[in-house]
Amino acid sequence: MREYLKFYIGGRWVDPAQSATMNVVNPATEEVAGRVSVGSAADVDRAVAAAREAFPAWSVSSVADRVDLLGSISEVYTKRRDDLAAALTEEMGAPSALANGFQLDLGAGHLGTVIESLRDFSFEQELGQSLIVREPIGVCALITPWNWPLNQIAVKVFPALATGCTMVLKPSERSPFSGQIFAEILDEAGVPAGVFNVVQGDGPSVGVPLSGHRDVDMVSFTGSTRAGVEIAKNAAPGVKRVTQELGGKGPNILLDDASLADNVGKGVVTMMLNSGQTCSAPSRMLVPSARMEEVIDVARTAAAAVTVGDPQGDSTIGPVVAESQFVKIQNLIQQGIDEGATLVAGGPGRPDGLAKGFYVKPTVFADVKNDMTIAREEIFGPVLTIIGYDSVDHAVEIANDTEYGLAAFVAGDDLDLARSIARRIRSGSVAINDGFDFCAPFGGYKKSGNGREWGAFGFDDYLETKGILGYTPASS
Structure with a gap:
């Protein structure tokens, strides 16, 4: 010890x-x-x-x-x-x-x-x-x-x-x-x-x-x-x-193109990294409403591939940091269910076979409205919310409809469109197609x-x- x-x-x-x-x-x-x-x-x-x-x-x-x-x-x-x-x-x-x-x-x-x-x-x-x-x-x-x-x-x-x-x-x-x-x-x-x-x-x-x-x-x-x-x-x-x-509640705008499925899978995996305990996590995935069913299928498969278990082993994610954090996350998962979001993967309780440790199921909600609690509050756990948008302008409106502004994400094949969207998001950083740079500034707008x-x-x-x-x- x-x-x-x-x-x-x-x-x-x-x-x-x-x-x-x-x-x-x-x-x-x-x-x-x-x-x-x-x-x-x-x-x-x-x-x-x-x-x-x-x-x-x-x-x-x-x-x-x-x-x-x-x-x-x-x-x-x-x-x-x-x-x-x-x-x-x-x-x-x-x-x-x-x-x-x-x-x-x-x-x-x-x-x-x-x-x-x-x-x-x-x-x-x-x-x-x-x-x-x-x-x-x-x-x-x-x-x-x-x-x-x-x-x-x-x-x-x-x-x-x-x-x-x-x-x-x-x-x-x-x-x-x-x-x-x-x-x-x-x-x-x-x-x-x-x-x-x-x-x-x-x-x-x-x-x-x-x-x-x-x-x-x-x-x-x-x-x-x-x-x-x-x-x-x-x-x-x-x-x-x-x-x-x-804090943060990062929007992840996925463009309506041939790469959507790949970007959904990447978005799920990135959200779950570090058991979702990342202030800059892409916790609100914004997808074309017309393709929601396709997105749900991909997200369910991606979440199932995120293994949870002993951090000394080869699991994708380990526990969350403390009992108080575990309880908070469980309450918010239940609130998402109670407010009518579609539970795609995960849910309340520990993963099967893990009776001890502060482990949380990799959880995905779809058909989320941006006024739901799980879309407003920073959950700080492996919980992803998927929100549909009807147009690029609608996506930007949803992205900016938050009291936070730490990090945002845009992914898609049309680089010029992604660049124009990035300029419109009120956030301290916007990553296009998983961009990362130690030299770029990091910090927040708003709260x-x-x-x-x-x-x-x-x-x-x-x-x-x-x-x-x-x-x-x-x-x-």
Whole structure:
């Protein structure tokens, strides 16, 4: 059983201010996999003080030094891949293939992109008679979720390091193992003392004092919209910058063409990835109403091929992260049935043969109306809703009829049509035919948040812009 009872503060592993701990439950077995210490406001004070002390030196470090440090982190990250993957499987139920694959590859991909972006990034620009300088904002509070732990840590920690900020990371209490190993990686890579700090704990014990701390200059949060609103309120008295990547209800518009069946199958598989626990998942599949029966047949077959089981084996998906998540998903599945959606695959209850573990059947609903609860709320489980549209304009109208705007998708043979649709969707990103790019910005419109992560775009929120007027005197 894992025990992580120290915090990483000021370049050292230190005992917490109080001896409180919490158990971490393996969602596949419902048994305790380990325990971690629970931080307090006193631990937050120590970590923020360490970050504040380290800021003057790190903020003026050279780009070359930062690139070298990030390169060292990459080497140690690669060395610890197996340890990280095992932790992900234990703490949040990621199947081994996913943990060893995309979960880890996302972190590595973001790190490599940050290194390349930093080499070419311009922190100064002469404009007229002025020098425009982009400077690190200061001490950053980084609060990350449990569903893609390394991805979300990577898109916050690496840009903060690259721009000369110092930071305090609070990993999710549901996935603390990978966060602790990540701290070990940065320690071994030689991050200067105080530049990077970690305090484990839950929202009330650590998240609240961290986001509201008087010596924190910026808060970056990824999680639910509800929690994001509370963090913004907590940070408001300090007038600190708050960036948020929150919930989503991604539309996936499938065009009426010869590729429809293939795109339906792909859409089902993509939705089920990570047990549907992805804020950018294509959870609302929009298809031509006239071809709904064809779509249903394809979706049923695709869902049946998604195997559920022990994440240590070869199943497609494992459990969802916790009992509370399981109960929420079950309630929403039942609500979909009660509101009249057609149940195509899956449904309430655990899959056959899985009496223990927080496993959910890969579930597909068709004939969904966009005002149904399952089309409005973020389910965050392996549940797909299929909605019919009558025209391209109707599809775009449905796609935009949501309080979210994080990610959207368009698939079809007519690239010009797909491009025109993508321009009309109110979303922070739109992927055409499964497009993916580490350099593209990621973030939300509306209640999906503000600010952008990924690539050089992820630097902006960690920088202040200063204008030095008269830097270049006017010619006489």
